Amino acid sequence: MAGNAALSVGVLALQGAFREHMRMLEVLGVQAREVRLPADLEGLHGLILPGGESTTISRLMTDYALWDPVRQFAVAGGGVWGTCAGAIMLARTIEGVSPNLGAQPGLGLLDITVRRNAFGRQVDSFAVPLDVRGLDGPFPAVFIRAPLIERAGPEVEVLATQAGGAVLVRRGRVMASSFHPEVTTDPRLHSLFLKGLSEL
Secondary structure, eight states: OOOGGEEEEEESSSSSHHHHHHHHHHHHTTTTEEEEEEEGGOSEEEEOOSOOHHHHHHHHHHTTTTTHHHHHHHHOOOOEEEEEEEHHHHHHEEOOOOTTTOOOOOOEEEEEEETTTOOOGGGGGGEEEETTTTTTEEEEESSOOOEEEEEOOOTTTTEEETEEEEEEEEEEEEESSSOOOGGGGOOOHHHHOOOOOTTO
């Protein structure tokens, strides 16, 4: 906890479950900041892209000119973690996009292929104890309209799997999870992300 106080982490606060991530970071003693504009990225060690509606978040990122600043933040060494919709945005390839929506933009920060809504609709949401590499004991993973990581490149480390595909991956300081750790009371996945930041 004491070490976390030296970290400053932003949460993209355009749409979705950003408040839940903010609360989890505050519980862990992190300096947490809502990010809505490029200037909000200044001085951060890490950035969380929350779950929500990925097409809506993508449109708002365009409206607020955030695509290039977030990419530059990651290239410069900032840690980035995408959960659910955020994982979709980190992917190099996005599958399952409605033809009516056209191509969905992404940050391309992880060499992964993600399929949108692979676990079904909102009514198909579920929770499962998930074995995660690096955690002591299963994590209570909550899947809500969750994507599935169908392919992970050779440099991407798979930390957890479900239904025959990856649901938690990491490459360096960039991490993606299909599920929603912020809606639980278990801070271990947030702590895993923070540990990566403290090692930068």
